[in-house]
Amino acid sequence: MARLAAFDMDGTLLMPDHRLGDNTLSVLKRLRERDITLTFATGRHVLEMRHLLDKLALDAFLITGNGTRIHTNEGEVIYRQDLDxxxxxxxxxxxxxxxxxxxxxxxxxxxxxxxxxxxxxxxxxxxxxxxxxxxxxxxxxxxxxxxxxxxxxxxxxxxxxxxxxxxxxxxxxxxxxxxxxxxPVGCNKGSALAVLSDRLGLTLNDCMAFGDAMNDREMLGSVGRGLIMGNAMPQLIAELAHLPVIGHCRNEAVSHFLNHWLDKPDLPYSPE
Missing domain, CATH: 3.30.1240.10 (Hypothetical Protein, Haloacid Dehalogenase-like Hydrolase; Chain: A; domain 2)
Known part of the structure; x- marks a missing residue:
């Protein structure tokens, strides 16, 4: 059982209109009820993500700027890196x-x-x-x-x-x-997730992650369970050909996968 779930936003957790679907919000709350830590790993700015979290009433760590910043649930900066x-x-x-x-x-x-x-x-x-x-x-x-x-x-x-x-x-x-x-050199979602996991007393093998673009490559390739969206960039699917493809963000594929994982963990998963 994964203890930390990391989510890219655009093209992954968000639908094509850049909104979070009701099914997705519901399953994220289910994860928290199971004491699974959430982190949103995104290229978006922390100012925007704090606003979204407040709207959604979600308890999550933030990896923003594609790994250049990590913030706690309370907004404390625990990692930062700028361009040379x-x-x-x-x-x-x-x-x-x-x-x-x-x-x-x-x-x-x-x-x-x-x-x-x-x-x-x-x-x-x-x-x-x-x-x-x-x-x-x-x-x-x-x-x-x-x-x-x-x-x-x-x-x-x-x-x-x-x-x-x-x-x-x-x-x-x-x-x-x-x-x-x-x-910045060495700065990506995967390296940031490693920092966060270590702080929480976890390893990357304790994590699952979802993504769709090349900026998700290091994160997806380093965790215990990486999952690729059906709408992902072809380059990402080609480079991580060993990882499963779960479905399209327009159909809230992340929620479809996670509900199956929570309710029927011993059965094979079929993309929606």
């Missing part, structure tokens, strides 16, 4: 051959240089939104992560440029088809 200032400075001030928009995250929130209302649809439920600012004026020593949003093929070409410029000084990952992230 030289990396942040280079990304912010270089000219990149891309049409993608740039977005910067730090403890104050989400910063970008241009309006893009389409990006706000994913945050309609929480009301979290960006602040328009001159990105070149942001202090490089306080940048948590930098994201580029745009066409997937364009982002793949941008990743080559970033790799050549940054080398081993940063970790690059796709958190979605249309989002490429620049993160």
């Amino acid at each position: 200032p030289s990396v942040a400075e280079q990304v912010l001030h270089s000219r990149w051959d891309t049409r993608a928009s740039m977005h910067v995250f730090n403890d104050t929130g989400w910063l970008t240089g241009q309006e893009d209302p389409l990006l706000l649809k994913a945050h309609a439920y929480s009301g979290f939104r960006y602040q328009i600012t001159d990105l070149r004026r942001i202090p490089a020593h306080a940048v948590t992560k930098i994201c580029f949003c745009g066409d997937h093929d364009d982002l793949r070409r941008l990743r080559i440029q970033l790799n050549e410029a940054l080398g081993v000084r940063a970790h690059l990952t796709f958190s979605a088809f249309d989002c490429l992230e620049v993160l």
Whole structure:
């Protein structure tokens, strides 16, 4: 029996409209009744996630910014890591051959240089939104992560440029088809979950995790039970081919799997 359950949000726990379904909320409460610790492991900002937890009345740890921050149920920061200032400075001030928009995250929130209302649809439920600012004026020593949003093929070409410029000084990952992230070295959901598990006196083998994108790869591959969404990025399914695929987020596949796991743990699971 897993003692800690870790959930990606977008494309996993949340439905395509970026809302949490009633069945999903119900099964999360069932897990807590069984004394299973919950953690939400997401690229979203902690300010947004605290707001969502308050709305949902859920007791959970938070791994936010794709592993750059860990917060307790009470809001205490137990782990933090920012980009190397030289990396942040280079990304912010270089000219990149891309049409993608740039977005910067730090403890104050989400910063970008241009309006893009389409990006706000994913945050309609929480009301979290960006602040328009001159990105070149942001202090490089306080940048948590930098994201580029745009066409997937364009982002793949941008990743080559970033790799050549940054080398081993940063970790690059796709958190979605249309989002490429620049993160601190060694910073991912898997490494953050290892820190949290250790603090709770657990091992990664005591954990189960759910995800759908490449930023979930380290987490899914390191836990005792990793589960991939049916709507996952093909690259993720290919790299973790040994893990089961449970179904689509639009059908609340996480709740479908967990109810089966709680009620019929000895029977094989069939995706919804």
